[in-house]
Amino acid sequence: MIRVIVVDDQRLIRAGLRMLCESTGDIEVVGEGGSGVDAIRLAAELSPDVILMDLRMPGLDGIEATRRITGHSPAPKVLVLTTFDDDEHLFPALAAGADGFLVKDTAPADLVDAVRRVAAGDLPFSPDVLRRLVARAAETGTTPPPEQLSAATELTPRETDVLGLVGEGLGNQEIADRLHLGVSTVKSHVANLMDKTGCDNRVRLAVYAVRRGGQ
Numbered sequence: 001m002i003r004v005i006v007v008d009d010q011r012l013i014r015a016g017l018r019m020l021c022e023s024t025g026d027i028e029v030v031g032e033g034g035s036g037v038d039a040i041r042l043a044a045e046l047s048p049d050v051i052l053m054d055l056r057m058p059g060l061d062g063i064e065a066t067r068r069i070t071g072h073s074p075a076p077k078v079l080v081l082t083t084f085d086d087d088e089h090l091f092p093a094l095a096a097g098a099d100g101f102l103v104k105d106t107a108p109a110d111l112v113d114a115v116r117r118v119a120a121g122d123l124p125f126s127p128d129v130l131r132r133l134v135a136r137a138a139e140t141g142t143t144p145p146p147e148q149l150s151a152a153t154e155l156t157p158r159e160t161d162v163l164g165l166v167g168e169g170l171g172n173q174e175i176a177d178r179l180h181l182g183v184s185t186v187k188s189h190v191a192n193l194m195d196k197t198g199c200d201n202r203v204r205l206a207v208y209a210v211r212r213g214g215q
């Protein structure tokens with residue numbers, strides 16, 4: 001069971017997120033808070049696996065709360081869920097230690113999937129956010145490249161297609177629609193690509209795709 005804390009200053013948002021999470025069989029909401037102070041207190045008291053964190057809240061905001069929470073070990077995963085996806089919020093949140101960044105118009109199924117992924121150690125991002133991260137990392141070289149492919153681990157034509165779309169920042173559903181595949185098939189291709197390239201998360205895989213395409 002994935003233990004989750006929901007932190008947002010709007011009660012209606014918290015109630016909706018609780019209902020969504022608890023409609024699954026493997027996610028449990030163990031606490032709610034309306035401020036960064038609440039987030040810090042609940043993280044210490046309840047030891048959650050994941051915190052769904054809003055950024056703009058009265059008093060202590062979500063970025064500072066994330067910094068304080070992730071500064072202790074062991075720390076829960078912090079998955080930002082916000083209305084604001086501009087760089088002024090994205091990069092400070094990541095610098096503070098956030099493990100993922102979603103906007104509030106994310107589809108419910110994608111949000112649930114993101115909670116599971118971040119709990120498992122992945123880095124989930126909304127597609128538009130991922131595209132910006134990939135572009136910035138590819139330009140600046142701030143994300144270290146994975147190991148190069150060897151001759152013994154060449155990609156299949158379908159894996160090459162999927163890799164290219166990952167590099168464009170598309171999510172699994174978008175890739176499935178583009179290639180006329182099932183979402184589960186796309187997930188399998190992405191997992192195989194990570195194994196073959198040595199990338200340990202989707203952001204690194206997307207950066208790899210951009211750099212490989214430019215070679």
